[in-house]
């Protein structure tokens with residue numbers, strides 16, 4: 357058997373012939389060429405008879421016997437009569453913009469799905485940022501094309517990355533527990549982008565949309581899917597109540613500045629924010645102390661706890677009554693942060709009650725949010741939101757990849 361035949365069998369690249377090889381300091385460089393005599397244009401995939409010029413190029417392929425394999429080819433550029441432009445010819449072993457073969461990219465994407473960042477980079481001897489771009493191409497090539505089909509219950513959530521300076525917005529399918537869309541930013545325009553891609557026909561099928569109470573998201577959902585029920589989850593509302601308690605506490609500390617009471621209040625933060633059944637003995641004592649010495653702050657605490665209890669109600673009508681009562685109490689509480697919260701709850705009551713009715717929430721999609729956050733941390737070092745989004749698609753859309761395995 358000739359050495360070139362052996363190499364052709366080893367590489368197992370479709371529609372590719374091997375014309376020569378050379379050993380280098382790093383491994384082996386193999387000369388290859390497409391088996392088709394007439395080139396195809398990489399822009400329109402049509403035959404293009406007119407060869408404009410040749411450009412020597414190399415592609416990294418999977419290692420062989422622990423050696424680096426580089427493929428070499430004098431790639432033709434064609435003067436395409438369909439595109440009316442000069443384009444590189446289509447090569448069967450790689451995407452037109454990539455310096456890696458498809459096999460290499462598939463392997464890299466599989467590794468990126470299952471291994472940590474350092475191991476991927478080290479095993480493949482490729483910079484992490486490059487892996488990011490490889491993943492973008494693999495997701496575009498192998499990801500499901502119909503991610504946005506058949507959606508009825510979705511959640512829209514924002515996520516910060518790059519040390520919280522930048523944001524992306526993700527859309528998840530509550531039914532399939534998978535990410536179906538992601539875009540850079542967290543504005544109404546970002547969400548508009550999702551609805552534009554979804555299109556009015558598919559948007560009509562949306563029944564519920566869970567979101568945080570951000571004005572931008574509400575506006576965008578009301579524009580994009582006016583028939584859908586907006587759902588605000590309890591965790592978001594309860595977090596706002598916790599923030600209100602903390603604001604009252606800080607106001608009280610300032611009011612009593614310098615006194616022993618102020619010093620004592622400074623240490624009550626966790627006792628006030630925790631669920632009562634999770635309190636340690638010391639925290640319980642602190643809370644009792646607040647009850648004795650600081651009425652406004654204790655009132656804030658009770659407001660927060662009562663609100664949490666209403667969320668445990670199962671009947672929407674009962675919950676509605678209780679929320680309205682609560683809002684009245686909060687409005688009369690003489691605590692500015694709670695007066696404000698009461699106004700917010702009144703304004704968004706239907707969406708809050710929809711949570712009681714449906715139980716849907718962004719925080720509830722088991723495992724998915726944690727997974728997205730882990731990916732965001734791993735993706736640190738990526739230059740663009742695009743790479744991060746591809747990683748989320750790689751790991752959270754149900755895309756199944758396998759290590760490359762070939763037979764001669």
Ligand SMILES: [Zn+2]
Pocket residue numbers: 397398399400401402436437438439440443
């Ligand atoms: Zn063309």
